[in-house]
Amino acid sequence: MNNIDWGSLSFSYMKTDYNVRCYYRDGKWGELEVHSSEEVSIHMAATGLHYGQEAFEGLKAFKGKDGKVRMFRVEENAKRMHNSAVGTMMAPVPEEMFVNAVKKAVELNKRFIPPYESGASLYIRPLLFGSGGKVGVAPTDEYLFLIFVTPVGPYFKAGFKPVKMMISRDYDRAAPHGTGHIKVGGNYAASLRAGEEAHDKGYSTAIFLDSKEKKYIDECGPANFFGIKDNTYITPESSSILPSITNKSLFQLAQDMGLKTERRPIAIEELETFEEAGACGTAAVISPIGQIDDPETGKSYVFSKDGEPGPVSLKLYNKLRGIQYGDEPDTYGWNTVVE
Ligand SMILES: *Cc1c(COP(=O)(O)O)cnc(C)c1O
Numbered sequence: 001m002n003n004i005d006w007g008s009l010s011f012s013y014m015k016t017d018y019n020v021r022c023y024y025r026d027g028k029w030g031e032l033e034v035h036s037s038e039e040v041s042i043h044m045a046a047t048g049l050h051y052g053q054e055a056f057e058g059l060k061a062f063k064g065k066d067g068k069v070r071m072f073r074v075e076e077n078a079k080r081m082h083n084s085a086v087g088t089m090m091a092p093v094p095e096e097m098f099v100n101a102v103k104k105a106v107e108l109n110k111r112f113i114p115p116y117e118s119g120a121s122l123y124i125r126p127l128l129f130g131s132g133g134k135v136g137v138a139p140t141d142e143y144l145f146l147i148f149v150t151p152v153g154p155y156f157k158a159g160f161k162p163v164k165m166m167i168s169r170d171y172d173r174a175a176p177h178g179t180g181h182i183k184v185g186g187n188y189a190a191s192l193r194a195g196e197e198a199h200d201k202g203y204s205t206a207i208f209l210d211s212k213e214k215k216y217i218d219e220c221g222p223a224n225f226f227g228i229k230d231n232t233y234i235t236p237e238s239s240s241i242l243p244s245i246t247n248k249s250l251f252q253l254a255q256d257m258g259l260k261t262e263r264r265p266i267a268i269e270e271l272e273t274f275e276e277a278g279a280c281g282t283a284a285v286i287s288p289i290g291q292i293d294d295p296e297t298g299k300s301y302v303f304s305k306d307g308e309p310g311p312v313s314l315k316l317y318n319k320l321r322g323i324q325y326g327d328e329p330d331t332y333g334w335n336t337v338v339e
Contacts, residue, residue: 006118009153011283016149018108020101023131024091024143032101034108040146047140048129052186055084057126058282059245061106061149061338063113064326070335071106071124072282072324074099076245081128084182089139090128098145099336102126105147106338112151116325123152123283152283160317162290162304163204165220165279167268168194169296172211173219173240180218180240187242188222195221205279207292209268210238216265220279223287225266226250227274228312232260234274246280246320249334253319256331259312268294271301276310286317 004014021033021040047053057077062070078098085092093101102124106113114120125148132142171194174180174187191208198206198221205221217225217236224244226235233254235247255261271277277289288309292301304310309317322328323335 004112004114004151006114006120006151007153009114009118009120009151011123011152012150014112014150016109016112016151018105019146019148020105020108021147022093022097022101022145024145025141027141029091029094029097029145032097032104034104038148040144042131042144043133045133045135046129046131047134048131048144051130051134051137052184053088053090053130053139053143054185055081055088055090055128055183056185057081057124057183059102059124060152060282060324061113061122061124062324062326063116063121065116066326068326069106069110069113069338070324070326071102071338073245073249073334074102074336076248077102077126080183080243080245081126084184085128087179087182088184090130091143093128093145098126101145101147103336103338105149109149112149114151118153120151120153121324122149124149160286160288160309160314162288162307162309164202164291164293165205165207165289166198166201166203167292167294167296168198168206168208169214170194170197171206171208173208174211176210176212176239178240180238181242183242191221203293204287210265211240215267217268217271220287220289223279223281223284226278226280227266227271228259228276228310229274230260231258232262233312234262234264234266236266237263238265244281246282246285249320250280250286250316252332253316254312257315257319274301274303276313277301277303278309278313285320286313288313
């Protein structure tokens, strides 16, 4: 019944047995429904299709050596989706309902959770959008909250190896008072062109600058940026950055390892002084950055000369993965065990 080649999974969609759904109608959330179909039937005038009333989340569940399944910081995803809903005038999903729905989606698809040894995991994708039809520009009154899961291998095919990124000056992902701080599909649509152009030039992703002054580092495609220098973990402060749960966790772990931590604007020129740099997010945990090119100035900022990640990035990566898989003590209660 289960003949998945766990070792060769990529970060792509695979059909699983079930997804869970819940509708918001008549001013309240209904019962959680279990579906096996991959299709969703919605009104063609749904605001999620026309006016961008849409938000999503991404988190993972991991099978440990002990056979237990752990979900990483699911409450944080619940809070963030709440903020995304408020920011786009959608009906927020109550935190408890969110967590229970994620648990249910994982439990129902247990046979798709990759074994510990594979280094793979179960990716969980909660989605919320306006499903009610509306032609005038206004929030709708019907919403669909849906969760599907899919087993995934490592996000970056080359493994934990430094990648090259380029600074994007032609496109902005988000504006200072826009929607950059919430996880909505519109931000992704706005970033796709820059990402594709970077790929075409041989880069793994585009680095976005603050859109007002074009002076500071905002994000690395759909991931947060951090740099290491002088025993300090530094990550940008900006109103258009999506608050990454991975970044927040690494920030804490860096402190626990005796590093200083700073959250403040990072000017492009400061890249020159970093000993290590990385992008972080659920998909890859850390994607070490070997080099950043700035096409406008012709400058290259090099963080890895030997093609290997820096020692601090490696240590942080191993620590966080260790916690997620249950190999390291979960001091902060970040994991939720699914029975
Ligand atoms: C989801 C996302 C991240 C990463 O957040 P995590 O909670 O660490 O997965 C970073 N930047 C953007 C723009 C995102 O959408």
